[in-house]
Amino acid sequence: MAHIDYFFSTLSPYCYLAGTRLEEIAARHGATITYKPFDLIAAFPRTGGLPVDQRHPSRTAYRAQELPRQAKKRGMPLNFRPAHFPTNAAPSSYAIIAAQAAGGGDLGALVHGILRAVWVEDRDIAQDDVIRDCLTAAGFDPALADKGLLAGAETYAANLEEAVSRGVFGAPFYITDDGQMFWGQDRLDDLDAYLAGEL
Template sequence: MAHIDYYFTTISPFAYLAGTRLEEIAARHGATITYKPVDIAGLFARTGGTPLAERPDSRKEYRLQELRRQAAKLDMPINLRPMFFPTNPAPAAYAIIAAQAKGGGGDLGALVHGFLRACWAENRNIAEDEVVTDLLKAHGFDPGLAFSGMLMGAETYARNLEEAVAAGAFGSPFYVVDSGERFWGQDRLGDLDLHLAGKL
């Protein structure tokens, strides 16, 4: 059975555009997923990435065009300039980590997508306690995890960054299969699907 480590930040528009396709692909091939939210600023600093605010205008403009085109292709709503972006991604990350550690009861993939959708389509601030607890509850998890899982979440969040660097990840979304194959970006999910099928 294949396993996928999924590295992402909870405020990534491209992770939002992935929707729940990763979960569909994993189910089709009997693969398992470990969700590993990471501090994207830390990942960029360790792997040569440039923070959005520091990129040239031409790259910022292209990013917006690409987001608009990809959202249209996928028929997904997107706000190219969300009210709460950037925001602190850590509270949502801690909640995901705590929900994953608890196991059972909720839909973890839907929770991850819920946070991303809240930022990029619903103009909600995923750094706010009320939003975090609401999303946990909406996806079948104890909303108290937003608070009880903070210490473990913080420790795991830091460890995820180290693991991402060691695995060769450098952006979001980033998928690492236990075969050693790496896939960067929601537009490479088709390649991940083909790889798990033994065709790539």
């Protein structure tokens, strides 16, 4: 059975634009997924990247065109200037880590719900009530927002170190169990084709 390690940030618009396609691809190929939220901002200086507010104007201008185009292409709503961006990604990441450990809900729906809260609903995912709503909507116990915080913090930090050591430099980033790497929501079709033995 194939396996995919999914490295992502709960603040990334590109992770939002991935929607639930990863889960659909995994289901089609009988693959499992390990969700690995990590601190993308902390990874940038270690892997040659820059946060949005430090990038050259030509890059930010391109981003301003590309994100709405990709959203339109996917038929997904997108608020290009959300009210709560950037915000603290750690609490939502801890909740995802706790939910993955607890089981019982739809992890892909939780991840997408948190991303949608940022990029569509103008909600602050650093707030407990927002995290609880997302947990509930995905079929998890909302109390997970308050559980396993130390373990969540440790796993979140470990995910960053693992990401850097394995060559992850952006998000979304997908790594198969045989080491094939796919960066960006626009490479999900390639991941699909690879799992099908076509690439």
